[in-house]
Amino acid sequence: MPAAQDRDPTKLRSHRWLAPDDMRSFGHRSRMKGMGFDDIDFADRPVVAILNTWSEMNTCHTHFRNRADEVRRGILQSGGFPVEIPVMSLGEMMMKPTTMLYRNLLAMEVEEVLRCHPVDAAVLMGGCDKTVPAMLMGAISADIPSVFFPAGPMLKGLWKDVTLGSGSDVWKYWDERVAGNLCDSDWKGIENCIARSAGTCMTMGTASTMACVTEAMGFSLPGAATIPAVMADHCRLATQTGRRAVEMAWENLKPSDFMTEKSIDNGLMASLAIGGSTNAIVHLIAIAGRLGIELSLDRFDELSRITPVLGDIRPSGRFLMEDFQDAGGLPALLARMTDLLNMDCQTVNGVTLGEQVAGAEVINDEVIRTRQNPVSPAGGTCLLKGNLAPSGCVIKSLAADPKLLKHRGRAVVFENYPEMKAKIHDPDLDVDENSVLILRSAGPLGAPGFPEWGMLPIPKKLLEKGVRDMVRLSDARMSGTSYGTCVLHIAPESAAGGPLALVQNGDVIEIDIPQRTIHWEVSDDEIQARRESMPTSIPVPDRGYSHLYAKHVMQADKGCDFDFLVGRSPGMEPAIH
Template sequence: MTTNPNSASGASPSSDTNQARDPHTLRSSRWFAPDDMRSFGHRSRLKGMGFDDIDYEGRPVVAILNTWSDLNTCHSHFRNRADEVRRGILQSGGFPVEVPVMSLGEMMMKPTTMLYRNLLAMEVEEVLRCHPIDAAVLMGGCDKTVPAMLMGAISADIPSVFLPAGPMLKARWKEATLGSGSDVWKYWDERLAGNLCDRDWNCIENCIAPSAGTCMTMGTASTMACVAEALGFTLGGAANVPAVVAEHSRLAVATGRQAVEMAWEKRTPSSFLTERSIVNGVITSLAIGGSTNAIVHLIAIAGRLGIELTLERFDELSRITPVLGNLRPAGQYLMEDFYHAGGLRALLKELGELVDTSCQTISGVSLGQQIAEAEVIDNDVIRSRENPLAVVGGTSVLRGNLAPSGCVIKALAAEPRLQRHRGVAVVFDNYAEMKAQIHDPELEVTADSVLILRSAGPLGAPGFPEWGMLPIPQKLLQEGVRDMVRISDARMSGTSYGTCVLHIAPESAAGGPLALVQTGDEIEIDIPGRRIHWHVSDAEIARREQQQPEPKPLADRGYLHLYAKHVMQADKGCDFDFLVGRTPGAEPDIF
C-alpha cells in the first residue's frame, strides 16, 4: 500500500483476518467439498488442468473476469494486469481463475458497443452465477464495459470489485497537448477548413494515442470509472491511476487481495449499494463535468437495484452541483493531470456535504473513511467550491413537444451564444444520408440552422450510437463556424463537445415527434429554461402522424431480435425490460 494519500489504496485487513474461517461457508464448497460423484468430477477436472488439492481446498475461488481483446485498444495491458490480480489473490490465500468475457472495444465495434452493453451484462451475471465463484474481480474500462459489468454483478449479487483500466498517458504534438477524441474532432474540422495539411494530420494520427488505456479526457470511460469509485465498487483512488504506471500494477495486486477478503466477508453489491450510493454517483458525474452517457448508464445501474432514477432527479442534482473538475472536453486538463492533482478522492472531499460519506464501499469502510486523507495538490485542476469551473452541473435535461420524455445536453461544452437559440431545421433521415449530404456545397444551411439527425436511437440505428455530434458543414467551417445547434436521438461520445441536444425520447423509430420534423420547421432551445420546442401546430403534427409508414421490424432472429423486443428508451436507461429490478436468480441447485 502506498503512503500517498491520493494514491490507490490496497485492501485493509478486516478485524478477523487472522481468525479461523470456515471453508464450508464458501459458495464454491458446494462444488468441491461433498464426498459424492458430482464433486469427484469437479475436483478431478481441476486436477486434469494441473491443479492439486492445496490450490483450491478451503480457499475462496476468485474469478478474474477479463475483457482483454486484441480489438480493444483500451484494454491492451490487461494480459499483464490479470497476472497481477492473480498474484494478489494468491497472496491472500485465494484460488484465482481467469474467465474471459465479451470485450466491448468502442473504437472497433460497429454500429456501437452500446448495442452490446446488455449482452455483456447478461454474460457477467450468468458467468458469476453458474460457476463455483466466491468473489470476482471485474476488469473493464472502455466505455460500456464499466456499466455492463456493474449491472451484471449487481444482478448476480456475488462479491465483486471493479478494476478500472485507467486512462492512457498525455499526448504531445509540436507545442500542443492532445486529448484523444476531442482533439480528433477539432483537428478534423481544421483540416476540412483548409488549415491543416495531410502530413500534420498523419503526425497527429501517429501520436494521439500514446499508450494503453482509455481516452485521457473526461470521456465516458473515465466518467464511469469515477462513478464506479463513488458508488463504492473500487478501491479508493482506483479510478484515475494511468494505465501504464507502476501504481496501476500495484492497484491490480491490491484489488486481487481485496476480492479474497470480500469472499470471506460475503460483501455483496446488495450489502453496500443503496439509493444514497446512486445519488453519490450522479453528483460525481456532474462535478467532474462527465459524459452525458453517464445518465443512461446510471439509470440502468439503479434499475438493477430496484431504484427508479429519473431525468428529473438528474436535473435537480445538476442545479445544486458545481463543476470542480477542470477537465477536457469541458475544461482544460487531462486525466493524468487529474491524477497528479489529487484525483477523485480529493474532488469528493472538496464537494463536502453534497456527498453522502456514510455510504459503504467494497473495502468494508465508508466513503468518508476512504477519502479522509485525500488532498488537492493543484487547485486549478480540481477547483474549490468557491472557484468552480461552473456553478452548477454541466449536464441539463430539456423537455418539450419535441422530447416529451426528455433529452439531455452537456451545456458546459456548448458555446454561450447558443444557450438560447431558435433556428430553421435541416433534417437528415439517417446517418448515411447525413454523411452523404453534410458537406455538399449546395446544402441550404447557415450558422443559425438547427441540424437534425433521426433514426439514431436505441432502435433506429440500431444500438444508440455516438452520432450526436453532427459534423459542421465544410462550407461553414471555412467561414469560421465552430459550433451550431445539433439535435438527435443519438448519444454523443464523452470526448465530444458543442451544442448537441441528445437522447431525444421517445426516439423517432419508436414513434417519437422527431420522426415528423421536416426541413424548414423552426426549433427552439432554452437551456437555462430547460425547454425545447418545435414550432409546428398541433393540427399539422396530427396530419403528419397520419402519413407515417408502419415501422419495419429490426430483425427476425438472433440477438437483434431479442434486443428490439426488450430494449427500453433512453430515459429508462436502455436496459432490457426483463432485467430491471433487484432480482438475483436462484443459486444452482443441481449438483
Template sequence: MNLEFVSRLTSSDRDPSRLRSARWFAPDDMRSFGHRSRLKGMGFDDVDFKDRPVVAILNTWSELNTCHSHFKNRADEVRRGILQAGGFPVEVPVMSLGEMLMKPTTMLYRNLLAMEVEEVLRCHPIDAAVLMGGCDKTVPAMLMGAISADIPSIFFPAGPMLKARWKNVTLGSGSDAWKYWDERLAGNLCDKDWKGIENCIGRSAGTCMTMGTASTMACVTEAMGMSLPGAACTPSVVADHSRLATLTGRHAVEMAWANWKPSDILDEKSIDNGVMTSLAIGGSTNAIVHLIAIAGRLEQTLTLERFDELSQTTPVLADIRPGGQFLMEDFFDAGGLPALLNRMQDLLHADSKTVLGGTLGEQVADCDVIDDQVIRTRENPVSEAGGTCVLRGNLAPSGCVIKALAANPDLLSHRGPAVVFDNYPDMKARIHDPELDVTSDSVIILRSAGPLGAPGFPEWGMLPIPKKLLQEGIRDMVRISDARMSGTSYGTCVLHIAPESAAGGPLALVRTGDMIEIDVPKRRIHWDVDEDEAARRKAEIKLPDVVPPRGYGQLYAKHVTQADVGCDFDFLTGRSPGEEPGIH
C-alpha cells in the same frame, strides 16, 4: 488513504464451509469428485483450491480492444494479489467491447455483456470476482451483471492513457481528433500534419485521457464504492496501476470471506453519489443512461428529473477536457477523485459503504487537493452548477440531455430553422454539399439514430458542421438527435431525444424549415408546430421495421427500453430471481 479492509475478519469468519464454492468442491459425493478431478486434470492440486475462496478474474481483454491492451499483464498482477491473500484465482474471459473498432456501436452489446457477467458469476463456483473493464460500455455492463448476480465483486478499471504530444501541443484523444478534423475540412491542416496527429494521439494503452465516458464511469464506480480509492484516475501504464491490480486481487479475497456483496454496498444514496460525481467532474452525458440502468438493477428508480435536480446544485470542480483545460493524468497528479470527493463531502452521502467495508467519507477524509487549477475550489468552480442539463418539450416529451459545459454559451438559448437528415447515410451524403440550404443559425437534426433506429444508440450526436460553414469560421451550431455523443465530444448538441423517432417520437415528424427552439436555462426544447399539423403528419408517416429477422439483434429490438429509462432489456431489471443454481 488507508486501503485495509475494515471488516476486521476473525478466524471464525474464514470458515471454508461458508464459501459458495464449497458446494462444488467440499462434499464427499460423485458430483464433487468430478469437479475436483477436472481441476486436477488442469494441473491443480488440493493445496491450490481446498478451503480457499475462488476468485474469478473476469477479463475483457481483446486484441480488438485498444483500451484493454495491457490487461494480459494486469490479470497476472490481480492473480498475484489473490494468491498473496490465500485465494484461488481463476481467469474467465468475457465479451470485450472495444469502442473504437466495433460497429455500429458497443452500446448495442452492453446488455449482452451484462447478461454474460451475471450468468458467468451465477453458474460457476465463484466466491468473489474482480471485474476488469474500462472501455466505455464494459464498466456499466459489468456492474449491471454483478449487481444482478449479487456475488462479492470489485471493479478494476483499465485507467486512462498517458497524455499525448504533437509538436508543441498537448493532445487529448477524441476531443482533439474532432477539432483537428474540422480544421482539415476547413483547409487549415495539411495531410502531413493530420498523419502526424494520427501517429501520436493514442500514446499508450488505456482509455481516453479526456473525461470521456470511460473515465466518467470509472469515477462514478469509485464514488459508488465499487472500486478501490484512486482507482479511477490512475494512468494505465504507470507502476501505481500494477500495484493497484495486485491490491484489488487481495481485497477480492477479503470480500469473499466476508461475503461482502453489491447489495451490501449499493443503494439509492450510492446512485446519488454517482450522479453528483459525474456532474462535478464534467462527465459524459452517457453516464445518465448507464446510471439509470444500474439503478434499475438495484430495483431503484433514477429519473431524469432527479439528475437535473442534482445538476442544479452540484458545482463542476474538475477542469478536464472536453469541458475544461486539463487531462486525466493531470487529474491524477492533482490528487485524483478522492481529493475531489473530499472537497464536496457536504454534498455527498458520506455514510455510503464501499468495497473496503467502511464509508465513503472515511475513505476520502485525508485526501488533499494538490493543484487547485485542475481540481477547483468551491469558491472558484469551473461552473457553479448545470454541467449537464435535462430538457423537455414537445420535441422530447420524455426528455433529452445537453452537456452545457461543453457547448457555446451563446447558443444555449437559440431559435432557428431545422435542416433534417432522415438517417446517418442521408447526413453523410448531403452534409457537405455546397448547395445545402444551411446557415450558422440553422438547427441540424438527425433522426433514426436511437436505441431502435440506428440500431444500438450510437455516438453520432456530435453531428458534423457543414464544410462550407467551417470555411467561414463556424465551429459550433445547435445540433439535435436521438443519438448519444462520445464523452470526448463537445459542442451545442442536444442528445437522447425520447421517445426516439423510430419509436414514433415527435422527432420523426419534423421537416426541414420547421422552427426549433432550445432554452437551456429554462430547461426547454420546443418544436414550433401546431397540434393539428403534427397530428396530420403523424397519420401520414410510416415507421420503419426495426426488428431484425434473427439472433441477438431481434432480442435487442424486442426488449430494449428507451433512453430515458436506461436502455436496459425490459426483462433484466432487478436481481437474479430464485435460488442459487443447484448441484446435481
C-alpha cells in the same frame, strides 16, 4: 475481515461444488487436477474469478494480460484461488455500429458466468466505455462479492509542442482539415501521436467518467479511477484489488450490501462535478434499475442544479486525466463536496465513503477547483423537456458555445446517418450558422444500438467561414470526448414514433438551456396530421441477438436495459447435480 480462526470454508459458495464427498464433486475436483491444480490450491479457499475483457480488438485494454497476472498475485497473497475467465470485450473504436448495442449482452454474460461457476468473489476488469456499466450491471444481478478494476487512462498525447487529448482533439483538428487549414503531413503526425500508450481516452470521456462514477459509488478501491494505465501505481492497484477480493469473499460483501439509492446519487454527483460524459446518465439509470431503483431524469436534473463543476478537465475544461491524477484524483475532488454527498455509504473497501476520502489532499487548485472558484457553479449537464422530447433529452451545456444556450432556428433534417454523411458537405445544402441540424433514426431501435452520432459535423461551407459550433439535435448519443451544442437522447426516439420523426425541413426549433426547455413551433393540428401519415411499425431483425435486442430494449430515459432484466435478481443459485 473475519479473523483467520473465524473463517468458515463451509460458508463459501464454492464449497457446494468442491467439498462434498459425492460423485459430482469428485468430478469437479478431478477436472481441476486435470488442469494441474492440487487440493492445496483450491480446498477451503475462496475461488476468485478474474473476469478479463482483454482483446486485441480493444486498444484500451492492451495491458490487461499483465494486469490479470498482477490481480492473480494479490489473490494468492491473501490465500485465495484465482481463476481467469474471459468475457466479451467491447472495444469502442473497432466495434460497429456501436458497443452500446452489446452492453446488455456483456451484462448478461457477466451475470451468467458468475452464477454458473463455483465463484466466491470476482474482480471485474474493464475500462473501455460500455465494459464498465455492463460489468456492474451483471455483477449486481448475480449479487456475488465483486470489485471493479478500471483500465486507467492512457498518457497525454504529444504532437510537436502541443498536448493532445484523444477524441476531443480529433474532432477539432478534423474540422480544421475539412476547412483546408491542416496539411496531410500534420494530420498524419497527429494520428501517430494522439494515442500514446495503452489505456482509455485521457480526456474525461465516457470511460474515465464511468470509472469515477464507479469509485464514487463504492465499487472500486479508492483512487482507482484516475491512475494512468501504464504507471507502476496501476500494477500495484491490480494486486491490491486481488487481495481485497479475497477479503470480500470471506466477508460475503455483496453489491446488495453496499449499493443503495444514495450510492447512485453519489455516482451522479461525481459525474456532474467532473464535467463527465452525458452517457453516464443512461448507464446510471440502467445500473439503478438492476438494484430495483427507478432513477428518473428529473432526479438527475435536480442534482445537476446543485452540483458545482470542480474538475477542469477536457473536453469541458483545460486539463487531462494524467493532470487529474497528479492533482489528487477523485478522492481529493470528492473531499471538496462532502456536504453534498452521502458520506455514510459503504464501499467495497469495507469502510464508508467518508472514511475513504478523509485526508485526501488537492495538489493543484487549477485542475480541481475550489468551491469558491468552480468551472461552473452548477448545471454542467442539463435535462430539457418539451413537445419535441416529451420524455426528455440532455445537453452538456458546459461544452457548448454560450451564445447558443438560447437559440431559435430552422430545422435541417437528415433522415439517417448515411444521408447525413452524404449531404452534410454538399455546397448546395440549404443551411447557415443559425440552422438547427437534426439527425433521426439514431436511437436504440433506429440505428440500431444508440450510437455516438450526436455530434453532427459542421458543414464544410460553414467551417470555411469560421463557424465551429451549431445547435444539433438527435436521438443519438455522443462520445464523452465530444463537445458542442448537441442536444442528445431525445425520447421517445424517432423509430419508436417520437415527435422527432415528424420534423420537416424549415420547422422552427427553439432551445432555452437556462429554462430547461426545447420547443418545436408546429401546431398540434399539424403534428396530428403528420402523425396520421407516419408508418407505425418498427422493423425487427429476424434472428439472433439483434432480434432479442429490438424486442426488449427500453428507451434512453429508461437506461436502454432489457425490460426483462430490470429489478433485483431473485438470487437464483444453480442446483449441483
